[in-house]
Amino acid sequence: MLDGISGRRTTRLVVLALCAAGALGLSVADALAQGWGWWPWSQPEPRRIERDPIYRPPIDGQMPPGQSPPGQMQPPPQGQVPGFGQRMSSICQQLEQRLVAETQGSNQGRELLPKLENDMRTIDRNYRTAQLQLNRADCWDQFLFSRTLRRTPRCVQLANEVESARQRLADLEAQRRQIMGTGERRSFQDDIIRELARNNCGPQYQQEARRRDAARNPFSSLWGEEDEGPRGNPNQFGNLPFATYRTLCVRLCDGYYFPVSFSTLPNHFQRDSDVCQSQCAAPAELFYHQNPGGAVEQMVSVSSQQPYTSLKSAWRYRKEFVSGCSCKAAEYQPQEPGKEKKAEAPAAVPGGSGMTARAKTQ
Numbered sequence: 001m002l003d004g005i006s007g008r009r010t011t012r013l014v015v016l017a018l019c020a021a022g023a024l025g026l027s028v029a030d031a032l033a034q035g036w037g038w039w040p041w042s043q044p045e046p047r048r049i050e051r052d053p054i055y056r057p058p059i060d061g062q063m064p065p066g067q068s069p070p071g072q073m074q075p076p077p078q079g080q081v082p083g084f085g086q087r088m089s090s091i092c093q094q095l096e097q098r099l100v101a102e103t104q105g106s107n108q109g110r111e112l113l114p115k116l117e118n119d120m121r122t123i124d125r126n127y128r129t130a131q132l133q134l135n136r137a138d139c140w141d142q143f144l145f146s147r148t149l150r151r152t153p154r155c156v157q158l159a160n161e162v163e164s165a166r167q168r169l170a171d172l173e174a175q176r177r178q179i180m181g182t183g184e185r186r187s188f189q190d191d192i193i194r195e196l197a198r199n200n201c202g203p204q205y206q207q208e209a210r211r212r213d214a215a216r217n218p219f220s221s222l223w224g225e226e227d228e229g230p231r232g233n234p235n236q237f238g239n240l241p242f243a244t245y246r247t248l249c250v251r252l253c254d255g256y257y258f259p260v261s262f263s264t265l266p267n268h269f270q271r272d273s274d275v276c277q278s279q280c281a282a283p284a285e286l287f288y289h290q291n292p293g294g295a296v297e298q299m300v301s302v303s304s305q306q307p308y309t310s311l312k313s314a315w316r317y318r319k320e321f322v323s324g325c326s327c328k329a330a331e332y333q334p335q336e337p338g339k340e341k342k343a344e345a346p347a348a349v350p351g352g353s354g355m356t357a358r359a360k361t362q
Contacts, residue, residue: 092201096265099192100244113179120172127165134158202267246291248299249276250308252283253325253335256317257308263291269302280327 139155140147149159190212196205247260247269258279260272273286287308289299299308308314316322324333 091199092196092267095192095196095199095201096267099189099196100263100265102189102192113176116172116176116179120169120176123165123169123172127162127169130158130161130165134162244291245288246294246299247272247276247286247288247302248296249280249284250287250299250301250311251280251317251325251327252285252311252313254317254320254322255308255311255313255315256325257287257296260286273302281329281332282325282327284327 134155137154137158139150139152139158141150149155193205193212194209196202197209244263244265246262247264248257249260249272250257260275261268264272269286269288276284276286286302287299288302289295297309300306301308324331324335326332
């Protein structure tokens with residue numbers, strides 16, 4: 001009898017096990033039929049997506065966007081430190097162009113601050129005046145703790161003026177916050193300078209990189225090399241060793257000048273000097289002054305570092321016409337020192353404002 005009971009129990013257990021296995025198999029088959037990845041190894045390993053590098057080389061000669069940070073680049077061979085008059089590597093030229101764009105972007109914005117703040121004061125006065133007129137024009141219907149604007153033409157006009165001034169004031173305040181550095185835009189100036197220093201693009205960049213690192217970490221001077229450069233806010237344009245400059249080609253026989261580069265760096269002075277010599281048949285010399293922050297009266301010679309005002313021919317073209325002094329090869333006539341021929345002052349153009357014919361053709 002016991003054997004019979006034990007046999008029946010065994011049979012029931014076997015049946016239950018078979019039912020459970022069948023149910024499990026059906027669930028797995030249904031999951032696979034619906035495209036589920038039930039087993040961890042049933043799906044192939046997803047392909048890893050490569051991270052975009054911070055810096056990409058230019059495509060078809062185009063520079064990367066000015067707001068993208070520089071990345072890791074291979075330094076030039078040891079001993080090749082570009083200086084004045086030397087041909088710089090393409091990496092240094094690209095980084096310097098981006099540094100100029102980044103520096104100009106931040107400083108041109110700060111140059112707009114006085115006008116922006118003046119506009120804000122004017123609009124704020126208009127806003128307060130319109131708000132006062134709206135309150136005095138009896139344009140509100142009061143009910144308990146709320147008020148409703150009366151839809152008369154005068155009240156609607158005043159309400160629109162108040163809202164327009166308020167919106168304009170908010171827009172200007174947002175622009176001011178962005179210029180002052182509280183916006184979302186990040187400056188990559190530090191990153192570009194660090195890359196210029198790492199690629200041996202000039203000692204001024206290495207000094208500036210050390211100065212900025214010391215400004216962020218004041219304890220670095222306790223165990224690091226003392227930096228002789230100025231410390232403080234690294235975004236003060238006047239203290240930067242890589243300030244941008246305007247270059248001008250000066251004709252030495254009469255002091256006449258014309259621009260070569262509106263904004264460039266000292267490492268590109270040799271290139272601008274070659275352009276100056278190639279565009280003027282008469283003896284010419286390259287001068288420069290800081291831009292922004294400088295004026296033509298402050299320009300100095302690249303070769304001698306003498307100011308323009310020290311030239312004997314400074315502003316001479318404004319006073320007299322020097323015969324044979326021209327940048328055109330067909331009109332230029334070399335003159336011996338001290339024997340320049342002075343032409344008679346040409347007559348004023350009839351009906352003009354005193355402008356001479358020479359001034360028009362120069």
